[in-house]
Amino acid sequence: MRSVTVFAPATVANVGSAFDVLGFAIAKPGDTVTASTTQIPGIQIKEISGDDGRLPLDPHTNTAGVSVLALLKHLRTTDPSQFGSVGIELSIEKGLPIGSGLGSSSASTVAAVVAANELLGAPLTRADLLPFAMEGERVACGAAHADNVAPALFGGFVLIRSYAPLDVVHLPTPSNLWISVVSPELELRTQDARKVLKKTVALESAISQWGNAAALVAGIYTDDVVLMGRALEDKIIEPERAQLIPGYAAAKVAALREGATGCSISGSGPSLFAFSSSESSALQIAEAMKGAFTLLSVGARSYVSQVNAQGAVVIHKK
Amino acid sequence: MRSVTVFAPATVANVGSAFDVLGFAIAKPGDTVTASTTQIPGIQIKEISGDDGRLPLDPHTNTAGVSVLALLKHLRTTDPSQFGSVGIELSIEKGLPIGSGLGSSSASTVAAVVAANELLGAPLTRADLLPFAMEGERVACGAAHADNVAPALFGGFVLIRSYAPLDVVHLPTPSNLWISVVSPELELRTQDARKVLKKTVALESAISQWGNAAALVAGIYTDDVVLMGRALEDKIIEPERAQLIPGYAAAKVAALREGATGCSISGSGPSLFAFSSSESSALQIAEAMKGAFTLLSVGARSYVSQVNAQGAVVIHKK
Numbered sequence: 001m002r003s004v005t006v007f008a009p010a011t012v013a014n015v016g017s018a019f020d021v022l023g024f025a026i027a028k029p030g031d032t033v034t035a036s037t038t039q040i041p042g043i044q045i046k047e048i049s050g051d052d053g054r055l056p057l058d059p060h061t062n063t064a065g066v067s068v069l070a071l072l073k074h075l076r077t078t079d080p081s082q083f084g085s086v087g088i089e090l091s092i093e094k095g096l097p098i099g100s101g102l103g104s105s106s107a108s109t110v111a112a113v114v115a116a117n118e119l120l121g122a123p124l125t126r127a128d129l130l131p132f133a134m135e136g137e138r139v140a141c142g143a144a145h146a147d148n149v150a151p152a153l154f155g156g157f158v159l160i161r162s163y164a165p166l167d168v169v170h171l172p173t174p175s176n177l178w179i180s181v182v183s184p185e186l187e188l189r190t191q192d193a194r195k196v197l198k199k200t201v202a203l204e205s206a207i208s209q210w211g212n213a214a215a216l217v218a219g220i221y222t223d224d225v226v227l228m229g230r231a232l233e234d235k236i237i238e239p240e241r242a243q244l245i246p247g248y249a250a251a252k253v254a255a256l257r258e259g260a261t262g263c264s265i266s267g268s269g270p271s272l273f274a275f276s277s278s279e280s281s282a283l284q285i286a287e288a289m290k291g292a293f294t295l296l297s298v299g300a301r302s303y304v305s306q307v308n309a310q311g312a313v314v315i316h317k318k
Numbered sequence: 319m320r321s322v323t324v325f326a327p328a329t330v331a332n333v334g335s336a337f338d339v340l341g342f343a344i345a346k347p348g349d350t351v352t353a354s355t356t357q358i359p360g361i362q363i364k365e366i367s368g369d370d371g372r373l374p375l376d377p378h379t380n381t382a383g384v385s386v387l388a389l390l391k392h393l394r395t396t397d398p399s400q401f402g403s404v405g406i407e408l409s410i411e412k413g414l415p416i417g418s419g420l421g422s423s424s425a426s427t428v429a430a431v432v433a434a435n436e437l438l439g440a441p442l443t444r445a446d447l448l449p450f451a452m453e454g455e456r457v458a459c460g461a462a463h464a465d466n467v468a469p470a471l472f473g474g475f476v477l478i479r480s481y482a483p484l485d486v487v488h489l490p491t492p493s494n495l496w497i498s499v500v501s502p503e504l505e506l507r508t509q510d511a512r513k514v515l516k517k518t519v520a521l522e523s524a525i526s527q528w529g530n531a532a533a534l535v536a537g538i539y540t541d542d543v544v545l546m547g548r549a550l551e552d553k554i555i556e557p558e559r560a561q562l563i564p565g566y567a568a569a570k571v572a573a574l575r576e577g578a579t580g581c582s583i584s585g586s587g588p589s590l591f592a593f594s595s596s597e598s599s600a601l602q603i604a605e606a607m608k609g610a611f612t613l614l615s616v617g618a619r620s621y622v623s624q625v626n627a628q629g630a631v632v633i634h635k636k
Contacts, residue, residue, distance in 0.1 A: 199520065201519060207338045217539075230479075236521075
């Protein structure tokens with residue numbers, strides 16, 4: 001029996017003004033998936049740990065399973081002689097809190113797809129794997145989003161310019177940027193967070209949003225953490241979703257008071273992220289944000305890192 | 319009598335997806351303004367040429383006059399002993415067609431403000447001059463926009479992240495980019511072009527727009543003319559305004575057929591601009607766009623250049 005183990009990182013999507021189009025990977029937490037060969041053709045999920053029994057073992061409803069099934073179907077169609085009778089068993093180790101807004105389903109999906117591809121001799125490139133990983137997102141949140149999956153797969157800041165056709169733009173990794181992420185022990189479903197959004201927006205707000213999204217990219221290219229921070233300004237999504245997160249306003253104020261250049265909701269929440277330009281600032285900011293939730297008797301975990309430029313990595317192979 | 323003559327270039331604003339937030343300067347056409355000292359305190363407009371008598375000589379209603387009045391008022395307040403009795407006479411030479419969507423009022427305003435400041439010994443920096451030039455835009459189009467004025471003043475691609483506070487981001491000048499501009503002999507008033515825009519937009523279209531605006535900036539930083547071109551995609555403004563420009567669709571098709579990587583409306587029209595990566599392509603594209611208007615018996619002028627990185631320049635001083 002051969003096996004490949006892959007770690008895929010947490011990701012921050014809906015990056016302030018760049019809602020739905022930009023995401024980036026952080027160093028940790030992340031999910032670890034081991035793909036092993038088995039005699040039984042098809043995909044099986046052998047075990048999932050760290051999910052408190054909440055995720056399905058059925059590969060047709062598990063996001064990682066769905067993605068690997070889509071990958072295997074593609075490979076069988078293109079090369080039946082080589083892949084026709086392949087059997088893969090997945091073991092998923094959740095390091096990421098579910099429903100936290102840190103790309104939990106994406107991390108499992110990406111780790112699973114990269115591990116399966118590697119196990120099969122890497123017939124596809126990493127870029128080729130993106131559409132399969134996106135299939136898992138369709139199960140997780142009702143639409144084949146790529147703004148968590150792409151940075152989990154490739155690392156760095158990834159911009160999704162368009163879905164039809166899929167157009168992915170890799171942005172540089174700012175060396176000055178530090179990120180504080182705080183994940184309060186509150187759970188929000190992505191679909192609920194979607195529901196609070198209005199279907200139309202004022203043209204004036206939309207213009208402000210694309211001015212900010214454009215400036216955010218300029219900040220990323222120039223490694224200007226202050227510009228990146230102020231360009232997070234989001235007049236459309238954040239005001240609606242902040243209401244779903246008790247303590248959000250206090251945590252954001254705490255982050256800015258500690259010198260964060262900007263702060264917004266990670267994914268569809270309830271996690272928050274803040275930008276700063278040193279590790280010591282980022283650690284202080286994370287503590288201050290956690291403190292705001294503690295005052296409300298809400299526990300929270302914090303993570304501090306720079307942008308993870310690697311994305312998914314093979315950590316074991318035998 | 320001392321005098322300073324300044325040339326300020328035409329500018330393309332409403333750059334596709336980056337509607338209202340991005341503009342860039344081209345080499346020509348442009349307006350030339352001479353500011354001369356006079357005994358009579360205050361501002362006078364001595365003459366305007368090239369406007370067929372359509373622009374007002376009253377400095378309180380002429381955009382260039384309004385801007386220089388605002389500048390002079392500021393200088394008199396801050397230093398009454400030096401500027402209290404200053405008299406300036408302006409001569410404006412319009413090289414830019416009025417109402418063409420090429421920043422005609424901005425070019426006159428910027429040239430006038432830069433000339434007046436230079437005449438007075440350059441008490442303000444170029445960045446300081448921006449708010450005064452914006453006052454002219456308030457007269458010209460009902461709001462103090464900066465997306466034509468800023469590139470006419472500074473040159474290059476300029477992003478206006480926010481108006482309150484004013485936050486101007488200077489983007490790099492792509493060396494591979496060539497621009498074809500065609501100005502058909504149709505006249506549109508900016509205010510009329512504003513009227514066709516809906517006050518609200520679908521969230522889905524807005525997301526696509528900010529994905530494109532962000533990608534346009536990425537294209538500018540990476541000198542990627544193909545990405546810049548496809549990121550012009552504008553699902554909100556162009557479909558509404560294109561209807562006001564007879565021949566627009568045919569001219570755009572002609573541009574793309576000649577290899578333009580993207581094409582959109584300049585300012586609020588009726589001029590069009592197209593991106594390409596060589597002078598020879600840009601010349602062919604300009605001819606093809608002109609040809610589309612010729613078929614409709616509409617005359618058109620064309621201009622081909624790279625992005626003008628200089629902005630307003632003093633061309634004569636005595």
